[in-house]
Amino acid sequence: MTTSINPKTATASGTPKLWRTLLGTGIGNAVEWYDWAVYATFTPFLAGALFNPADKTSAVLSTLAIFAVGFIARPFGGFLFGWIGDRIGRKSSMTLAVGLASVGSLLIAVAPTYGSVGAFASLTLLVARLLQGLAHGGELPSSQTYLSEMAPKEKRGLWATLIYTSGTCGILFGTLLGAVMTLMLSKADMQAWGWRVPFAVGAAMGLYALYMRSRLHESEVFIDEDANAKRAPIWPQIVRYRKQAGQVIGLTVGLTVVYYIWGVVAPSHAATDLGMDRGSALWASVIGNLVFIAVLPFWGRLSDRIGRKKVLLTSAIGGAVLHFPMTWLLKDQPWQLAVSMSVMLIFIAGSAAIVPAVYAELFPTSIRTVGVGVPYSICVAVFGGTAPYLQSWLGSIHLAQMFNFYAVALLLISAVFVFTIPETMGKDLNESVSV
Template sequence: MNAEQSTAHPLTRKERTTAIVGVCSGNLVEWYDFFIYAYTSIYFASLFFPAGDQTSQLLATAGIFAVGFFMRPLGGWIFGYIADTRGRKISMIISVFMMCGGSLMIAVMPTYASIGVAAPVLLVIARLMQGLSVGAEYGTGATYISEVSSAGRRSFFGSFQYMTIIAGQLLALLTVAVLQMLLSEQDLKAWGWRVPFLIGALASIVVVYLRRTMRETATEQDMKRKESGSIRALMQHKRAVLLTFTITIGCSLYFYTFTAYMQKFLVVSVGLAAPTVSMIMAAALVIFMFCQPVFGLLADRIGVRRNMIIFGVLSTFLVIPLLTAIKNVHDPLSAFALVLCGLLIAAFYTPVTGVLKADLYPPTVRALGVGLPYALGNAMFGGTAEYVALSFRSMGREEVFYVYVAAIGAITLISAWLMPDMGKHGYLDGDGKVEENIGLRKRIARKLFSGQVSS
């Protein structure tokens, strides 16, 4: 089924642009709010976890960062159900309100010195709220973009989702960089780290207004179907669910290794100064962000499957030498070049995965199908990336983490190879025979190996 057929009326170019802006503005604010925690934790870790050395304090804050990810499956499930049965628009409006609440809570939260153990407990609660919100945002946002985009341009339009995810990270990073220039390290640790959370909470109010003007893409007929938003109905697409999960795990682990964790890696392992690292990451992320539409157009030309295979090959075989080289750099320019190389590898998957996953499911379970397995994979591997890396570092075996990233990348590579041609068999523009064609290459390979099919 074509996406435009799934809406009550075809969208005009102006309506499509308004819809993309509404999704992307919220996406930017949500991810800004979510990542500002990672970029400021180096300043407030000792305020909530005063005991221990810097590594143990960062481990504690990284653990809470991971906890936020583990709420994503619940968010993907709850808000996927809401999006499939009540509409994509209402789901995305509620998710922004939840992110606003979590950010405001952190902005005004007392420290350990004021309320003792209640401080880290409240920090966990705030991150749980934000994790629930982000779990809602990705699945519903990817679904909405896939349904308002046009055939032959879906990866290009889809690239704006990750472009604003990156923009959110970049805005968080630039906010920290500005504060580092304006405030002393003492002021940053005392109160300056709270400012970015307050900014994020206020920005959410603007996003709610923008999203109120968006067109709904789910039809009344689809929302009222008995199977809409149902886990039982989703399980009729088991291969698609498995493919969504296995593609997610390698992509998420790689992405968070070269974004959220890289900030700490360059400070703690490489030994660069925090302000220098902020500038390195900001410059690399700017280039990475503006590459998204270009790589999206490439995917529209060569196909999402080929883009995913390229990412799988490069991430599997190059991540170990890249991280090893970064660990041994001695100057900021070399660090920047290597980090940028790592991010450009990620650019082969970032514009396509949202639309790709939406293409695996019919409209009645699309938001749930995109959101839930993605959130599970993202929580298990993306959200724990920083914690796993720091754990290996604390054991003196940091290089084992490099192997771990490569191994999970190999799983995603295999999954990309097993993907069907989505242009022919996806639900958006193809015949919807996704389940019948996932794994077809595996069966052909077995026959070739056994001599049943002539080469």
């Protein structure tokens, strides 16, 4: 079998409906990333509306803490939706995940303010973030597994770039929305009601993604998997493939922290901690994210030609070498943010482009979704979810450099883990996996 395109997706003329596969996978992934990006972007307004505004620093830190708490639900989501993906189907897992994420966004959009109901407003935000965390813990492993199984094996690296391309489009849309709203609305209007708009938009986009995914077909790789293997108990398989689970964590740990630093919270950090104009910071981050999207296909194609491991090493080591210089460059000018984000995201893109393919190639079909979802979600929860809070907290006690050493150390750990994985370029996903 030379391709994993399901023949059921073909038209009468035999041409596969690739647009439906790509759009259905990409839009749900974009909604997930949009949700997390707008939370980071609108953190100051959430803090003012849903927490006690008397202590602004405490309110912001509490809002960032809930950002981190939302990640706690991710491993549970990784297991739940991973189990659904490996037992019932990738399509079912993807569809349910995006529907639950939409509910979380809607809850934030209609949440009562602290001034009207007190601490119940903060509780509403916490519940909404936990629902989103549960959904998002299942979204990425489900969608990247589905996409990898649908892709031709000789182009799987290129196809895998859709995950971060669509995700970054979601971030970019959220960032642009924030920039436009900052220009059009006064700070008072933003604090009064404007912060609700992006979450209402996220809920609506989630409903559309739900519709698109309901029209997808299941991957042929999953359909062809032996029925007995799919009914095998999950936990024994997780234990059996613990080495691969550890490799997922090791490969992810550096990427998740530096991506959240430079790709998600950099504009909010520049505005809140460095004194940069918030609107200018958002526009600078648009430039950085456009650069990121542009280079993702380059890395994907390169991995299909020279191998996954060389690209992963270049990404991790390049990011580690440049992190401090780009941090020193970033002060209070928008051009500094645009340049530092762009440079770092070029190297971050090397790993981001292809890890969906690498993860899928490490596991057999019967445990591919949950095998990726659980360790990935644990890693993102422990390291990615705490990154914004840790960065702000260390900065507030004048230990910002400690956080930079921490980020570089994690990148070097990821570089070491690259040497532990086999080269999987062009692998047939129906092949057995050694343990």
